[in-house]
Amino acid sequence: MNSPLPDPSIAIAGRIRIEREARGWSLGELAEKSGVSKAMISKVERGEASPTATILGRLSGAFGLQLSVLLALAERTGERLSKAQAQSVWIDPETGYERRVISPQNGAMLELIQVTLPAGVRVAYPASAFVFQHQQIWVLDGSLTFEEGGLTHVLDAGDCLQLGAPCDCAFHNTRDVPCVYAVALIRR
16 A cells, blocks of 8 residues: 655745745735735745645745745755655646656756646746756647647647747646646756
8 A cells, every 4th residue: 555645835935934034025015926825925924725737836936936945945855766656746726736756855966857737737837937947748648738828739648849948838738637747847
């Protein structure tokens, strides 16, 4: 029997508070910089609400961090091996979007993420979530419609897209089956 995968929600909540306090920002200042309500940030920091992918993208952008760096800081263990049963999995409570950190959590420059996007789900991120990273998307199973600013890319299994300059983006699964894709990130 497999043991449950670690839930990173508590570590994420603590890291958001650490990042906010390290900058000397009040909840109101972070709300203003991120576009996330003060009440929601407070609930996330207290562990009363699990942040959605969009909220995490906005908060990481306000901190000037890649989303992957914010999550890696929350989950850092220093290991070089990442065993499948110990990989951190975060599930967006709003959409069911599942984000699995494949890479060892040691702060390395390259990070691999596996995402399972449920059927019909669309997740959008502001340009600020992409400013600090180069990113490639490799579709492993299913089909992904990726909106990159004014461009739309339809990616099928095996297709790989290197993202261009930071802009507002959205990951959309228009099919009736889940889409699984890998994201390779490297800091700019």
